[in-house]
Amino acid sequence: MKNLTLVIALAALSAVALGQVHAAPKKGVQRATIVVDHGFNPANLSLKAGRPVQLTFDVKHRDCASSVVFEGMKLSKPLTNGKKTIVSFTPKKAGTIAYGCPMKMMKGSLTVK
């Protein structure tokens, strides 16, 4: 009888876990963390067009990247060592979005599909 109770409890847990997966909104925010440590890691991310993006730049050592500049988007945000900077936008179409330090020495890219 105790075993049966355990099985039911596990089944209930599984249902909750599955429910959470299904509950995730189809048009949810695409979140990712990019570590800034003498470069951007990961240097490339794949994103879906038409869905909001929230990138967290976790800055360890920004070096010359006093800010992160997104080319062709009129978007830039200052970076500070030891702090996190959140950048939000919605990629409208497929393509590659390049970003980097203001001098384009440290580089990263976003592949929008």
Ligand SMILES: [Cu+2]
């Ligand atoms: Cu630079």
